């Protein structure tokens with residue numbers, strides 16, 4: 001694990017999600033309530049990128065079959081996903097958003 005810069009803080013507004021790479025990891029980076037969160041970007045159900053999904057009330061909805069996951073904990077909230085997402089620590093240093101991946 002190592003801290004890797006993945007974005008500039010002003011790339012995301014509250015409610016935004018983007019796909020980023022940190023080493024080999026494909027990560028969905030979220031901003032909500034002026035805090036940043038990171039999970040795996042690939043849905044645990046089949047193959048879809050959560051960064052193409054819809055974020056609301058602290059959850060991300062998969063664009064393919066509409067499973068939802070808590071962006072803070074990665075917890076799967078509803079079918080068809082049953083497996084939680086891996087989450088990653090995030091910190092902000094100045095204008096840089098870093099993920100420990």
Ligand code: FES
Pocket residue numbers: 043044045046047048062063064065066067080081
């Ligand atoms: S691929 Fe995400 S819910 Fe099916």
